Amino acid sequence: MNPNLRHLEVFRLFSRIMSVTETARLLRITQPSVSQALRDLENQLGVELIIRGQGPLKLTANAELLLKNMEDVLDNMQALRERAARLRGEQDNSLAIASVHPLTSWILPQALGRLKGSHPQTRIGLEAYSSREVIKHVQDRTADIGFTFLPVENLDMVVRPLLTTAMVCLLPKDHALAGTVQLTPEALENETVITFGQQVRQEFDVRLSFERGNEAGRFLTTNLSVVSADLVRQGLGIAITLPFVLTPRMTQDIAVSAFRPEIRRSLVAIYLKKPGLSALGKAFLAQVREETRSFAAHLDSLGLFVKPG
Known part of the structure; x- marks a missing residue:
């Protein structure tokens, strides 16, 4: 019998806190439901996962070995759900960002700090790529928004200028x-x-x-x-x-x-015209614009060419 995903989720949380009572409280289910889910998972896998006795519950050696695989399954399922939501145009409280490497040292971390301050429950992913890879990830909808350099030759994308500067x-x-x-x-x-x-x-x-x-x-x-x-x-x-x-x-x-x-380069933000940016994406882009203006002022103080978008 294949393991039930819900049972995997219950076991992952239990393995972190090692308390049936606390697991039940966090999942908002009853303690007997947690205990039954753990037993059902053991039956589905055919492997003992928990050492039960007079003292505190402990994980078996087999459980420790299987835990990483369970984590991978659940993480992949979460990624699948988020990808499907983007394909349906349903972007909720998650934001996937693809960016060229130079922005990851200052501008984007600063903007993400502001975003997390106003949206603390947001699930954020930031990946760094080459310019062409950024465009591809946005095009494939594995990223909600991208930050790259011109040219961007894709008619399905919105291109928002941010900053032009020179080497x-x-x-x-x-x-x-x-x-x-x-x-x-x-x-x-x-x-x-x-x-x-x-x-x-x-x-x-x-x-x-x-x-x-x-x-x-x-x-x-x-x-x-x-x-x-x-x-x-x-x-x-x-x-x-x-x-x-x-x-x-x-x-x-x-x-x-x-x-x-x-040698000039123009930095832009890109996202697909359809489904467009979610409210969260728009909030993040506003934060990036603010950080870009601040960074432009810093470059100007160094006597370097800079033209805000």
Whole structure:
């Protein structure tokens, strides 16, 4: 006999608190119902899960081994329910977010903190992807809202501009070029340049700025702007990256200069026209806009190009 999902839910909660009374109270059912559900699950699995005796109830070794599989089943069922709800256009108190990596260091965490303050019961998922993957997840409805860079060539999506900015150079504070307002490829001729991997569009634009873009040992690449900043701290080179890594804490130990020729990138929020954004999604987007304006003011104070959406 296959295990009943309700029985799995009862057992998962019981395994965490090890109390039939408390499990019944939290699930708002009777204690005999909890005890019966636990016995039924044991019968369905054909395995003893609970050691019953004179003392407190304990889980058997078999229960400990099966618990992870039960967790996976229940988590997958929850994901299935949420996916089906999105396909029906019924977005309740859950929000799935897909974003490019640079926003996960400051803007989105700040916005999520505000959202959780006003909607504490909200179930939130935040996943980081490449720009193209963000678009795909929104298109497939595995994400309610996405944050990515233009271009977005999908007529089924609403595209909301958030911020346009330009690539910058990150340097160690004690570097000879630190304090230079603008840095060019000529100024970086004798430097190791840290950039994104070649699958990223801005990497291609950066390489075009250098006459000897394929010179052996000239470039050190990474796929994350946060990692590029860490490499700068270790004195491994000068990074050319998007400025979203420049949180207030980040600028305490890293110098920043504008990069020329200017390479601009426009950040946008995207979601499907149908079913559109839920009330929760709209509230979150409003928080992101507020954090984006605050971050734009921070970049402006550093003398960097920024144009709020």
